[in-house]
Amino acid sequence: MIRVSDLSVNYGAIRALRNVSFEATPGKITAVLGANGAGKTTLLRAISGLVTPQTGTILLGEQSLARVATENIARMGVAHVPEGRGVIEELTVEENLRLGALASKVNISEGIEAQYAQFPVLGDRRRKYCGTLSGGERQMLAMARALIARPKVLLLDEPSLGLAPQVTAELMKTILSACESENLTVILVEQNAKSALRISHDAVVLHLGAVVASGSAAEVAADEDLRRYYLGLVEE
Template identity: 70%
Template sequence: MITIEDLTVSFGAVQALRNVSFVAETGKITAVLGANGAGKTTLLRTISGLKEPKTGTIRLDDQSLVHKRTEDIARLGIGHVPEGRGVIGEFTVEENLRLGAMMARVNLLQGLQEQYELFPVLGERRKQHAAKLSGGERQMLAMARALIAKPSVLLLDEPSLGLAPLVTAQLMHTIQSLCESSDLTVILVEQNATSALRIAHHAVVLHVGKVVANDTAANVSANDNLRQYYLGLVE
């Protein structure tokens, strides 16, 4: 479980997050929604230690994550799939997956097998360079690279960015299956609110760094004001 309380993050004089508080429950998907510049990516980067908060706390169960180094947070079991995926084009699919496993003390062969079962297309292309994969396959590879380290929390930053609707639906289904089959906690940052709300248990809506809604996904989805003014979902 990730607990965030009164989190404020600044870039110089600009406050990217203002007193953000919410709880991402174990084994549930928490969608973080909002327009461009709402602070969604900053939130994930702060959880991972890539950005220092000005004030506030972030806890993984009872352990504080504030002031910890990114690599130490990763070793605590927080997997982060950044925007743009961050796969290495000159490495093969398998080499990229090895990168994910190398710092986590996991059984590599078993981990590879599990990821190939979860994403069969990666198994078929294990010897292919990541640069030659499609956008959807790259996203799968980025997720598999995070999952191979067996994280307890998965932070996904815009996984549907630049993907076709069919591929997005497939990816969302995979995320949902992952949560159902394990105790994985997912914080899903998305601009595609419809797709995210469809699979999320809980939703947090950010607007210019502030939380404007923190409720179940069903309630957020049913709230016309939120849909219209903050998520841009017009019926």
């Protein structure tokens, strides 16, 4: 479980997050929605320790993540698939997966085989350099590399970006099944509110760094004002 309270992050004079509070619970997907510049990516980066908040606390279970180094947050069980997926192009598929498992207690070769079983296309491409993969394959690899360490929390930053609708639908299914089977706490940052709300249990809407709404995904999806003014879901 991740509990964010009163979190503020500034980049110089710009306030990227203002007093953000919310909770994400195990076995559920919490969608973080909002337009470009709403602070969604900053929120994930703060949880992973890549940016230092000015105020507020972030708890992983009962443990505070304040002043914990990014690599240690990862080792505590927080997997973060960054914007652009973070696949290392100069390494092979298998090397990327191996890297994902190194810092965990997982048996590396068993972990890799399990991911190949889950994502057969990665098994077929295991010796290929990641620079040669398609967008969908890269996203699969990024997911597999995050899941291989058997994390408690999965942070996903715009996973659907640049993917065809059909691939996005597949991906969302994969996220949901990983969440349910592993009892993962998933925080899903998306601009594509429609796809995200379809699989999410809870949702938080950010606007200019502040939370403007939060609740169950169904409530958020049903709110006409949110749909129209913040999520861009109402066709004119």
